[in-house]
Amino acid sequence: MKRRKILSVLLVTVMTATMLFGCGKKNDTPADTTGNSSGGEGAANTGSTGEAADSSEKVTVTFMLSGTLATEGEDFETEQMPRLVEKKFPNVKVEVTKLPDDQYYTALKTKLATGEAPDFMWVQPRYAGVNAVFPLAEAGYLTDLSDLKAAELVGAGVKDFTYNDKIYAIPCGVTFLGTYYNKNIFDKYGLSVPKSWPEFENVCKVLKDNDVQPIVMGDKDMYVMQFGLYQLAANMIYPENPTYDDQLRDGSVKFTDEGTWDKVLERYGSLYEKGYIQSGSLGLGASQAIQKFIDGECAMTFDGTFNLQAINSSGAADFERGYFPLPGNEEGEQLYTAGAPGAGPAIYSESENIDICKQILEYWFDSESDLYKAYESCGKFVSTNEGAVVEPLYEDFMKLYSEGNSWYWCNQAWPAGTENEMEALFGEMIGGAGTTVPDITKGMQNKLEELLAE
Amino acid sequence: MKKKKKHKSLVMTNKMFWFAVPAFLMYFTFWIFPVFQLFRYSITNFNGINRNYDMVGFKNYITLYKEGTLFHAIPNTIIYAVVLVAVSNIIALALALLLNANIKGKGIYRTAAYLPTLFSAIVIGFIWSYVYMPGNGMIATIMDSLGMDGSKFNILAGFKSALYAIIAVDIWKCIGTTMIIYLAGLQTIDSSLIEAGKIDGCNGWQMIRLIKVPLISATITINVILSVINGLKAYDYVFIMTNGGPGKATNTLMYSVYKLAFTEQLMGKSAALSVVAFILIIAVTICMLIFMNKREVEM
Secondary structure, rough: OOOHHHHHHHHHHHHHHHHHHHOOOOOOOOOOOOOOOOHHHHOOOOOHHHEEEEEEEEEEEEEEEOOOOOOOOOOOHHHHHHHHHHHHHOOOOEEEEOOOOOHHHHHHHHHHHHOOOOOOOOEEEEEEEEEEHHHHHHOOOOOOOOOOOHHHOOHHHHHHHHEEEEEEEOOOEEEEEEEEEHHHHHOOOOOOOOHHHHHHHHHHHHHHOOOOOOOOOOOOOHHHHHHHHHHHHHHHOOOOOOOOOHHHHHHOOOOOOOOOOOHHHHHHHHHHOOOEEHHHHOHHEEEEEHHHOOOOOEEEEEEHHHHHHHHOOOOOOOOOOOEEEEOOOOOOOOOOOEEEEEOOOEEEEOOOOHHHHHHHHHOOOOOOOHHHHHHHOOOOEEOOOOOOOOOHHHHHHHHHOOOOOOEEOOOHHOOOOOOHHHHHHHHHHHOOOOOHHHHHHHHHHHHHHHHHOO | OOOOOHHHOOOOOOHHHHHHHHHHHHHHHHHHHHHHHHHHHHEEEEOOOOOOOOOOOHHHHHHHHOOOHEEEHHHHHHHEEEHHHHHHHHHHHHHHHHHOOOOOOOHHHHHHHHHHHHHHHHHHHHHHHOOOOOOOOOOHHHHHHOOOOHHHHHHHHHOOOOHHHHHHHHHHHHHHHHHHHHHHHOOHHHHHHHHHHHHOOOOOOHOOOOHHHHHHHHHHHHHHHHHHHHHHHHOOHHHHOOOOOOOOOOOOOOHHHHHHHHOOOHHHHHHHHHHHHHHHHHHHHHHHHHHHHHHHHOO
8 A cells, every 4th residue: 555655656756747847948058068969059059160051960040030021022031031041051941030029029038038039139229129239238148249240341330239349239231210201292382302490390381381281190109209309309419419318327417408308399399289290190000190191191201211111102192202301400500310220130149059140140241142132122221331222212311321410319328118208298298188398308307217227 | 532533535535636736836837936926026126138136125116106107007997997897797788688588680699799709809909990090990981971070080099088999999899708698697597587577567677677687696796807807907909009198098007017017128117016916906806706795695
């Protein structure tokens, strides 16, 4: 009887142990352990950069990023990139997971927390968002890419991915915020591209007086408020104080200081007050606003180069599109654009495929490679590589950028969450909830201090 | 001294309890342990990424109280829960009473009433965003065709109307499930009691008020409790349809938890808010359960 009891206890213990170990991590081997012949991952980790690519053993490289799939033609990241990498490195298979922004942030955090992060991950410059490069580098999740040739090829944008003098990601050129406009409507009313704020106001007034809705915005998706505000800030804050955001962090300036963000918010708010941006914008989503623009129901919309494909889609009206930087400058002052280095790939520090990933990056950002050409032609960013072909729509922007008359997007220097507070409070103001400009700047300052304290 | 005789079950002998150990371990690992982790994170300054975090005691709870995060989100959540519970239960009960009657094609009506439940929140949120869309949306178009000014209809942009617009969608979605539960309850009523009521001269309203409703009191308890929990956990339609806006007009408790954790990367503070929400939901549910059980006995 006793023997049977012992046997039952033993059996239960073995079952439980089996179950628990079965649920455990698949591979606890540290990343720096040299692999043996049992798998391609080990082979990729032998320390020699050439070995992995030359090996006949299969290596699977995982890549996770945010974004939406291309609606027309092949999607670069999920279709072209794996195909071209596999063509160049026959033993490498690339598994790509592309998720909407919020799902990507959640998935990335979970995977990082469990030590199962993908080999390649998509990161944003500085402190921009959950997948910002600086906090990830600080936490030790990213591989130092300073030794890559690719880092030299992509231009000045790489400094926004440099933390403690080490480069942690390769940015994809630059992305701009600007104003898409309907050239046919502009021509009809004899309007030209405005070069200063008074000129811009005049354009809006002429359109409004002729019963044309000047600007449409989908503020229900509150992030679109940043598109206009950052362009104004690029003209009204940074030219006077290039280190404004650094000073915000050390407390020597505040959002509440007069003549800074209060002016930006007032200026942008005036577009709503005067009816230049359609009333009830808080009930319209971003994609619905783009639809109204391409249907020819209004003359302009603030958006980024990243949305060119949607802006160029055919709608109810057939018209020529134009794009100009929103001029927040006064008459006779220099015009600045809001241009930020685009997000780019980084390599997980505990990846077992670091060497092959580095080789893929070198191939990806080599201007002569098929992969880079495919990347450049996907149109989501403006290439800053030497000799790159610039889309005619972006020529003015590139000119300003190459002359140094461009500022990054404000939120890239703020702790994530500050911009959300700004959007929510600005939404209250334009929605008539009684919130004022000083309430917004105070709210932004409080949120900034709270986030910095953490 | 006489040894007390132990009760021995022939089916469930003591050693049979050992077989519950794997299940208990699973339960502990995947439910109890994460809940304790949540409590632990709530006293740290963990940002969701950097594992070198510090213990900060009750600072997160104090900040939530001082900053008013709690007081912003709780009123919206309570309004959401109260309206959802009242409206969805009244409509669902009325529908169940109608569809329990002997009417032609009731199978089709029951299916139609249950249909919205089959769609996922994301699909419903997306569809209703277009229904509510200003200018070209379904409601605005209908208003135009009826000679009203549809261009002024912009319910999701209104600070006072946006929350109710979202609650209406949630009610539309959950009414099917609530109705089915009421229908099941109504079908358990013994027909002899209905007949006795008829013989005693009950009219239709008296039949509902004095016979049917008291006899399905247990079903009402279940539905009300489920709706309360559903209302207090409101998140998905807020996220899909308004993102907490306009301004902060539709910020609910759960949406605030999400925003703190995944937008502002304040995982510790978000965990603290989750703990508060957890306690609040449990407290409200227990109070409601006690109240409803008491009412059941009285009925």
